Amino acid sequence: METIDRFLDVHVERAGRTTVISPDEYRKYNCKRGLRNEDGTGVLVGLTEIGEVHGYIIDEGERIPAPGRLSYRGVDVADIVAGYQSDGRSGFEETAYLLLFGTLPTPDELDEFTRIIASRRELPPGFTEDMVLRAPSSDIMNKLARSTLVCYSYDDRAEDTSLRNIISQCIDLIARFPAMIAYSYQAKRHYFDNESLYIHAPDRSLSCAENFLQMIRPDRAYTSIEAQTLDLALVLHAEHGGGNNSAFTVHVVSSAATDAYSTIAAAIGSLKGAKHGGANNRVMAMMDDIKANVSDWTDATAVRDYLERIIRKEVGDQSGLIYGMGHAVYTVSDPRAVLLKEKAETLAREKGREDEFRLYSLIEDLVPDAFRRVKGYDRVIAPNVDFFSGFVYSMLNIPPELYTPIFAMSRIAGWCAHLIEEVVSGGRIIRPAYKCVMPRRPYTAMAER
Structure with a gap:
């Protein structure tokens, strides 16, 4: 049986090289990559009566943070x-x-x-x-x-x-x-x-x-x-x-x-x-890293310093991200996180894990200042539901794979x-347009390749 490894060694590189679309092309054709506007909001592509996510208001074209609903x-x-x-x-x-x-x-x-x-x-x-x-x-x-x-x-x-x-x-x-x-x-x-x-x-x-x-x-x-x-x-x-x-x-x-x-x-x-599910697993991995490297979970300075090292990509998974903080739509607050945090506190008391809960709350308070000190920008950063859900599931003795x-x-x-x-x-099949940006070229005969 012929092995595929040698074939892949050649063709993986070729596929990666011949399918790259430059960000400039998206701007040229005003194409919203990921169906996202420049400010991160979603492109309106449909109407629904099922659910509504409200996280900000638009005032004269400016996105204004608001409590989540x-x-x-x-x-x-x-x-x-x-x-x-x-x-x-x-x-x-x-x-x-x-x-x-x-x-x-x-x-x-x-x-x-x-x-x-x-x-x-x-x-x-x-x-x-x-x-x-x-x-x-x-x-x-x-x-x-x-x-x-x-x-x-x-x-x-x-x-x-x-x-x-x-x-x-x-x-x-x-x-x-x-x-x-x-x-x-x-x-x-x-x-x-x-x-x-x-x-x-x-x-x-x-x-x-x-x-x-x-x-x-x-x-x-x-x-x-x-x-x-x-x-x-x-x-x-x-x-x-x-x-x-x-x-x-x-x-x-x-x-x-x-x-x-x-x-x-x-x-x-x-x-x-x-990129969709599984965010709470990344939160739990981050929290395990913080708990292992910050000896005193009540020391706000030590916790903030470690958060800043995470943001600078010095520790953790070196992504520079504080998982569970911030959301694509919610700004001031994620209503799901607010409600789940209340129940998490009650459960933490029953399970004897109040120290961990207080660490989560401390990180929630410190993250905006940590980003301000490292990145130099001032923005509202609130926990999303994933910040607390993994902790809640762990207190329920539910393993991460679930x-x-x-x-x-x-x-x-x-x-x-x-x-x-x-x-x-619905009525109609969803079929958005894709613009082909590959230049036209003639077919080359086999003997000439």
Whole structure:
């Protein structure tokens, strides 16, 4: 069998050399690379009623920082959280209903929807054995995408793109994601990490958060505050507007009138990317580095000095980035971070990790000054939700390889809402223009090359 290595040695360099497009070309044709304007805001390419992300105001062309606000179907997420928490119940199921159907459910509607979701949590017969355990993956997001595509084979109406069938498929996927993720994780632990294998059946009597915790833990045990915290994380990650990469992927792929499973698998592939999901893993790695190199976590000067060394690319991963700080849209505050920080403080007290929580809070306070001292600019820099989510998951004893899959377990509600919206309102396949900037040249005969 002929080896490919020598071929790649030559052609990787050639491909890299012949596919470079200069930034000058983008400016020449006024092409918004990454669909971003010069000020970092997104180019308007669509309309949505699902979610709104508000982080600044425009006054006479100038971008003015403002407190962040996130709305689901026009309802402020802070009000959603306050509402279900005051009633002492879980919130993810209500949030999913709101995103899918556009209205807050009545008590009877929420009860019916919750029962339907719970009744569909079990995977199809043979699915766990044949598709999860016999074909494990070292990456759970990879396995989740494969499992989602395999659902097509278990659906007699997989190609039916009517609204009624799409909604039914969406409910199935929202219900099944926790089991597909939990079982993929257990298979990964067993076949790649040489750990014992635990497969716990879904429990219909539990909330989504409670059910997931009992499926990933050997003893199935969890506390009330643990379930409340995970439930909050699911609510806060369920939707973030139509312009984020995975939601936009849903609109692009579903506009081609393909099946729901292909669309959602594509969104999973988007979220798996290092530039979209996984930011909280980078925050945790950064925090581990800080904790290992700053002996006194209460010494503001020592912590600030180390942050400045990170910014100067002297330590850490030498990227110069303080992960979890700042956001493409939010300026003064990320409302998700504000809400999650409150719960993180409560959980830290229960877990005896208050010193770490205080370190996170100290870094939050020091980062703007550190950037000011090193970079010389004065701007508002606030923590985003990723700054606290990894810390929260670590206090829940959830391993890093599950951080992004949990993101997907939450965001499936938003993805499905965008899928429904595209089916109802899209109408045309999304096909933006690309300008070819390769000069024309004649074909050269083989003998003359």
